[in-house]
Amino acid sequence: MTELLTAAQMRALERAEIESGAVTGLALMERAGQGVVDAIFAQWPELAAPLSADTEEGAAADVAQSRRRAMVLCGPGNNGGDGFVIARMLKARGWAVDTFLYGDPARLPPDARANHDRWAAENPVSLLVAANVQRAPRPDLIVDAVFGIGLTRPVPPEVDKALAAGGDGRAANLPAIRRVAVDCPSGLNLDTGMVQRGGGPVDPDFGRWPATVSMADLTVTFHSPKPGHYLGQGPALCGVLKVVDIGLGGDALERGMIGVPPDADRVRLVEPVHMGRPLPGRIWPGALIAKARHAGHKYDHGHVVVFAGGVGRGGAGRMAARAALRVGAGLVTLVCPPAALQENACRLDAVMLRAVRGPEHLGDVADDRVTGFVIGPGMGVSERTRGFVRSVLARRAGDRDWRDPVVVLDADGLSSFAADPKSLFEWTHARCVLTPHDGEFARLFPDLAPSRRGAMSKIDAVRAAADRAGCVILLKGADTVIARPGGGASLHAAAYDRAAPWLATAGAGDVLAGLIAGLSASGLAGDLFNVVEAAAWLHVEAARSFGPGLIAEDLTEELPKVLRGIGL
Numbered sequence: 001m002t003e004l005l006t007a008a009q010m011r012a013l014e015r016a017e018i019e020s021g022a023v024t025g026l027a028l029m030e031r032a033g034q035g036v037v038d039a040i041f042a043q044w045p046e047l048a049a050p051l052s053a054d055t056e057e058g059a060a061a062d063v064a065q066s067r068r069r070a071m072v073l074c075g076p077g078n079n080g081g082d083g084f085v086i087a088r089m090l091k092a093r094g095w096a097v098d099t100f101l102y103g104d105p106a107r108l109p110p111d112a113r114a115n116h117d118r119w120a121a122e123n124p125v126s127l128l129v130a131a132n133v134q135r136a137p138r139p140d141l142i143v144d145a146v147f148g149i150g151l152t153r154p155v156p157p158e159v160d161k162a163l164a165a166g167g168d169g170r171a172a173n174l175p176a177i178r179r180v181a182v183d184c185p186s187g188l189n190l191d192t193g194m195v196q197r198g199g200g201p202v203d204p205d206f207g208r209w210p211a212t213v214s215m216a217d218l219t220v221t222f223h224s225p226k227p228g229h230y231l232g233q234g235p236a237l238c239g240v241l242k243v244v245d246i247g248l249g250g251d252a253l254e255r256g257m258i259g260v261p262p263d264a265d266r267v268r269l270v271e272p273v274h275m276g277r278p279l280p281g282r283i284w285p286g287a288l289i290a291k292a293r294h295a296g297h298k299y300d301h302g303h304v305v306v307f308a309g310g311v312g313r314g315g316a317g318r319m320a321a322r323a324a325l326r327v328g329a330g331l332v333t334l335v336c337p338p339a340a341l342q343e344n345a346c347r348l349d350a351v352m353l354r355a356v357r358g359p360e361h362l363g364d365v366a367d368d369r370v371t372g373f374v375i376g377p378g379m380g381v382s383e384r385t386r387g388f389v390r391s392v393l394a395r396r397a398g399d400r401d402w403r404d405p406v407v408v409l410d411a412d413g414l415s416s417f418a419a420d421p422k423s424l425f426e427w428t429h430a431r432c433v434l435t436p437h438d439g440e441f442a443r444l445f446p447d448l449a450p451s452r453r454g455a456m457s458k459i460d461a462v463r464a465a466a467d468r469a470g471c472v473i474l475l476k477g478a479d480t481v482i483a484r485p486g487g488g489a490s491l492h493a494a495a496y497d498r499a500a501p502w503l504a505t506a507g508a509g510d511v512l513a514g515l516i517a518g519l520s521a522s523g524l525a526g527d528l529f530n531v532v533e534a535a536a537w538l539h540v541e542a543a544r545s546f547g548p549g550l551i552a553e554d555l556t557e558e559l560p561k562v563l564r565g566i567g568l
């Protein structure tokens with residue numbers, strides 16, 4: 001899986017490399033600039049040719065001259081330094097380049113200053129304000145090198161206006177201006193994926209500090225992607241994301257990345273990739289699917305018990321149960337209130353069915369061979385639900401360690417504790433997985449909800465929640481974050497070429513809960529955190545495989561195809 005580095009980790013890596021004498025900051029900046037230029041021509045090969053009046057694009061632009069033109073917008077830090085390298089390289093390829101700088105050249109950091117001075121010795125540099133940008137000739141390409149990982153506060157209105165002025169589509173009949181962002185579209189926080197909304201002065205044109213960022217068509221980042229490329233607004237703003245190698249070390253970073261949970265201070269992207277290379281699916285996530293590796297009795301693959309709601313509310317539980325069975329649990333039992341027995345009996349075959357009156361009767365149906373529970377979907381917010389949750393969480397290790405059942409708590413199993421989350425956390429344990437969506441998360445961890453957590457990233461919020469609950473937490477979303485107590489975290493992004501918009505459908509979360517329970521049910525399953533990662537990946541893979549028109553039931557039925565597709 002790919003390591004995601006925070007701004008601080010990226011800086012530390014760069015500093016260590018420079019201090020070791022392996023490379024200079026100036027050399028890194030040169031490689032960064034080269035990487036962006038290479039990525040531009042890889043993305044838009046047509047830009048490598050001079051603009052010609054013979055082409056449709058050239059005719060539309062009514063070209064006065066055939067030279068391609070770039071507008072390079074530079075900021076006050078090393079991101080701006082990259083911009084001056086890119087300006088020089090494009091000019092060397094025959095481009096006309098207009099450069100703009102926000103801030104005082106004398107205050108640029110040394111490497112950026114060196115590249116600015118080298119450029120400014122032969123070329124004019126204008127102040128980065130909207131009026132100057134608007135006056136400049138229309139470019140083929142805008143390079144946004146204003147702020148990168150060094151962004152510390154909202155983008156000032158004058159810079160925001162200047163950034164917007166560059167791409168305001170002045171002539172609607174002209175071909176689009178391509179926009180490349182260096183490290184990130186300026187204003188995007190790469191630790192959080194958020195565009196900071198300021199509480200600062202009111203600008204007459206923009207109102208309060210603008211919370212907009214000009215979207216890029218292509219974003220080129222260095223060494224490793226950052227969490228903000230995948231979290232929150234990141235994917236919508238970055239366009240296509242390219243990561244370029246600038247020769248920083250860090251091979252050791254992926255130590256132990258397969259089969260073990262991430263280090264406490266690390267975040268990784270859940271994907272079948274190791275050290276930058278694709279992994280065969282049968283190795284990951286295939287190796288975590290016990291049934292694919294070991295023959296055995298149905299009990300060897302675990303027994304999952306899923307709780308269903310009352311009359312007319314059983315669909316969620318049934319979908320979770322079927323998903324658990326499909327993904328490999330040896331047997332699955334749905335338990336429901338007696339009144340709902342007939343309804344469920346009409347809908348189930350391979351999934352077994354038992355009626356249970358209340359928590360005190362749970363022992364009648366769930367013996368110590370039960371290896372996993374799913375509790376919450378469709379159950380309703382009630383004292384009855386709380387009672388079942390407590391009685392399930394109280395069942396700890398049987399005679400064999402692996403019989404220590406995994407408990408997946410979702411939906412009403414979580415919301416039932418909104419009034420007193422602490423009374424849930426007294427019971428949650430290391431074999432427990434909470435799978436809230438944003439609303440359920442806010443109910444259990446109000447101080448960690450987006451509206452209250454301030455500058456804290458979603459990843460750090462889920463880490464704090466996992467510490468508090470003492471168990472694995474998966475916070476659902478297009479940017480799904482998984483964290484465990486102690487700090488290790490993963491991000492699963494249904495974004496870029498893994499976008500899965502059809503997954504935003506009722507019941508999809510119930511299927512995910514079932515997948516987690518089904519995958520972890522076997523005594524041969526891997527570490528629980530890794531299994532949760534695999535479930536999140538398979539869930540999105542099934543959605544992508546089915547495609548448009550997906551509803552939750554389809555996820556489970558698509559799973560065999562996905563499993564075959566990864567080589568099982």
Ligand SMILES: NC(=O)C1=CN([C@@H]2O[C@H](COP(=O)(O)OP(=O)(O)OC[C@H]3O[C@@H](n4cnc5c(N)ncnc54)[C@H](O)[C@@H]3O)[C@@H](O)[C@H]2O)[C@@H](O)CC1
Pocket residue numbers: 010011013014028029032075076077078079080081082109146147148149150151152153154155156182183222246
């Ligand atoms: N760290 C690394 O390993 C490398 C970094 N490189 C480039 O350097 C960048 C990081 O450089 P820096 O750390 O200098 O950071 P930036 O260039 O992103 O920005 C820092 C500067 O912007 C100012 N600033 C931040 N937010 C502001 C705001 N809202 N309004 C006005 N000013 C604001 C800061 O005071 C500082 O002067 C990366 O994004 C990347 O483009 C590359 O050259 C290659 C290697």
Ligand SMILES: [K+]
Pocket residue numbers: 079144145146147148181182183184185186
């Ligand atoms: K930028």
